[in-house]
Structures are given as C-alpha cells and as structure tokens.
Amino acid sequence: MTQMDLMGMGPMGPVSVRLNPNMPTEGEIEETADQQTGRLDLPPFSEEGSADSFFDVFFVVEFGGQRYHNVIPKRMSSVITHKPPAPGNAYESPIEIPLLNENGQPTGFSIGAGRHVPRPVVEVDHFPNTTAVMELQLPDGGSVPIPLMGPTTVDVYFEGAAEGVAFDNDGDDRDEVRTRMTQMDLMGMGPMGPVSVRLNPNMPTEGEIEETADQQTGRLDLPPFSEEGSADSFFDVFFVVEFGGQRYHNVIPKRMSSVITHKPPAPGNAYESPIEIPLLNENGQPTGFSIGAGRHVPRPTCGPGAGDCFEQHPTPFCNREECCERVCELAPNCCITAWGSLCVGLAEEICGPDEACCLPNGQCKDVARGVCELGGGRPQGPKTSCENTECHRPGDCNGDGHVDLRDWGRFQICFTGAGGEVGNHCRCVDMDGDGDVDLVDLRIFHDVVNGP
Structure with a gap:
C-alpha cells in the first residue's frame, strides 16, 4: 500500500490516518482455490473465484494536536471477489494495537476493531x-x-x-x-x-x-x-x-x-x-x-418547514397544512414543482381568516370560508367561531332532525329579502350562506322540508 489518507471527526476534533513513511505497509493476495496454475484465480483473470487478501498496516494517527504511530502491524484481512476489490469487499481486523507517541513511548491509546472498504x-x-x-x-x-x-x-x-x-x-x-x-x-x-x-x-x-x-x-x-x-x-x-x-x-x-x-x-x-x-x-x-x-x-411537504402560503417561492408546498392540501387539490403543480402566483392566489381565496363552518352533517369546524365551501359547508360569517355557533342541518333550526312547520315559522320571522343581513339565530335558514334570507333560500328550504 503506497497511499492511505483518511480523514474523519471524533470527540477530540479532526482525525487523520495516514501510512507511516518509515515503515512499509505490505500485503498479499492469494487465491482461495487453484483453478489454473500460474494464474491468480479470481475475476477479471478468471470467470469466477475469490482470494484471501491482507495488509500489515503501519500508520500515523493525528488528533488533538498530537501524532501517534504503531510498531506492531495491524493486519487488515479480507476475502475479495475481484482484483481490484469489488464494491463492498471489506478489510477487517478485531485486534487491538497500542499507539506510541513520537518518542516511541506508550500513550494509553490504541486502535481496536477496524474496517476499511476500498470501494464502498x-x-x-x-x-x-x-x-x-x-x-x-x-x-x-x-x-x-x-x-x-x-x-x-x-x-x-x-x-x-x-x-x-x-x-x-x-x-x-x-x-x-x-x-x-x-x-x-x-x-x-x-x-x-x-x-x-x-x-x-x-x-x-x-x-x-x-x-x-x-x-x-x-x-x-x-x-x-x-x-x-x-x-x-x-x-x-x-x-x-x-x-x-x-x-x-x-x-x-x-x-x-x-x-x-x-x-x-x-x-x-x-x-x-x-x-x-x-x-x-x-x-x-x-x-x-x-x-x-x-x-x-430534505423533502418538504405541506406544513411547517415549507414556504409561506401567501408568498411565491421556488419550492413546492406551503406552511399551512390544510390550506396547502386544498390548494394542491385544485392545482397539483403547487405540490410538485413550485409555489407560484396561481398557488398564492388560491391560498388567498380559500385560506383567509377562520370562521365557523357548519358542515353538511351538522357539525361545526373553524376554517377559512373557501375551505368551508369546498367541503360543502355553510360559512357562518366573519368573526364567528364554533364556540358561539350552533350548527344544524340547513333549515333545521331547532335541531330536532326535521325541517318542518316549526322551522318554517323561523324562516318567516327571519326573511330579509335580497341584500338583507341575518343574525346568528337566523343563519339556520340562510340556506345558501350568502348572509340574507331571500327567495333563493325559500326555494332551497322548500326542497328539504321533510317533517310533519
């Protein structure tokens, strides 16, 4: 072996392992079985075969500002399947070898088990x-x-x-x-x-x-x-x-x-x-x-660690998980290539401030208006929250599971006409969620009546 320049990092800082120029590191390659006399019987010299190989290594080790060496060779051995060694062939040694200082005195340091892979x-x-x-x-x-x-x-x-x-x-x-x-x-x-x-x-x-x-x-x-x-x-x-x-x-x-x-x-x-x-x-x-x-x-996805949902960036995904997923349902490239102007525009539309959303199953969830509408829910208006909102099926104002004459009474009281404004107690009959109770809501209400 004529060169070995290995570098690494240990608890004492940088570590280097090099050959000792004053003591040659020599070894041998010996076929494990003789197939043809006069030939080293392993690839590429033969179609198949392997060989025992070793080196008696004399090295200089440097760390912590000090230099150490060995005088007892460390024999590194392998069975190689190619010459030069095939990828993954490894030289190993379990033997502990003491390290001496530059004056040849024992140091208490030694080299224990070692493994060297020429072609990892x-x-x-x-x-x-x-x-x-x-x-x-x-x-x-x-x-x-x-x-x-x-x-x-x-x-x-x-x-x-x-x-x-x-x-x-x-x-x-x-x-x-x-x-x-x-x-x-x-x-x-x-x-x-x-x-x-x-x-x-x-x-x-x-x-x-x-x-x-x-x-x-x-x-x-x-x-x-x-x-x-x-x-x-x-x-x-x-x-x-x-x-x-x-x-x-x-x-x-x-x-x-x-x-x-x-x-x-x-x-x-x-x-x-x-x-x-x-x-x-x-x-x-x-x-x-x-x-x-x-x-x-290394591989970002929707959620923390990705770029801002409301700013363009050259990577996919954005930092608000639910918003990001909704945007990418509409524009898949936002989660494949980059978060461009289209992605930002969609995020601004569907990921605004949260408000109470009455879902089709009657449950309530605080989400952005656009997310609520995409899920088939009814936004309850700006500054609302599920904490102060009671959700029922559209038209079922008393929550008895039916849209009936009692609910019709609430509809009549809450009717505002187009462009009016309803309070929380009338949102159950704002059937299209546009903030008023008008003839459009009446038609929808008529279609869902199912009570006595």
Missing part, C-alpha cells in the same frame, strides 16, 4: 428543493428566524456489495452506515438582507444512519430495505454563513438529528437541533452572532 457502495441522494429555518442569535441578545431553501446532496456509504447492507460497528446491536453531506446551498432573506448557508469546504460534514431496532443482521432495517422500521440519523454540520457583506463559520459542529422513516428521508422527515453554536469571523474571532434552533427538511 455509495448511494447519492440529491434533494433539489430542501427547506430550512435558522434562528440567528444577535449580539444584542435578540434573535431572528430566517427561512431558507435550496438543494442538498448526501452520500450514503453502504458496507457491502448492495444498497442496504450495513453492520453494527459500534457494538450496540443496531446496524449503521456512514453518511457525508457533499452539498448544501441554502438561500434566504433576513433583516440584514440576503443570507446564504453553505457547507464549509475545509471541514467535512459527516453523519450516520442507525436503525432504531435490529430486525435482520447486516441490513439497514427501514424502508425500502425492509417493509417497516425507522432509523436515527444525524449530521455534524460545519457551515459558512454569509450576510451583511460578511462571512462567518463554526468550529463546533451543529448536530442536526432526525428519526427517519425511509432512506432517503420520507417527505416531512425533519432534522432539528436546539443547540446554540457560536459563529466566528474569517480570522477565527468571536463575533457575538450564533446559530440557535434550526430545522432542515
């Missing part, structure tokens, strides 16, 4: 329209929530020859895989003008997906790899934030966590973090700014 199976998940809300903490103690949106891309490193293969590498009886976020380009608007949040190219944003319960060893147990299940997922995010002509970054990772119900995350699965993380300037000095609570939705 990588699934790339690209999310073109993610949404986020970032709380920007200000130097004066105030805070501003900033809605953001934009694309995000994640690499998922499976541990075998197929997607979904995962192993329990941390000994907690749950299989997991590593992840790395390779793109996050979020844009928004705050009181200081445009705001952008991107990944820090100098500090990798890495994470993990770990099943919440092990159903089958060696498999990440959540859909689509299993019929049911979920997983704990997180990313330790290092970002660059730009606003007000200045650039800021964090050195303490912001851990964004979620319980996901699908891989990639299902619509509405959200990564969240309540932890406040300080922002530094380009010289690494404190600024007084920090990132507070944050929420990131």
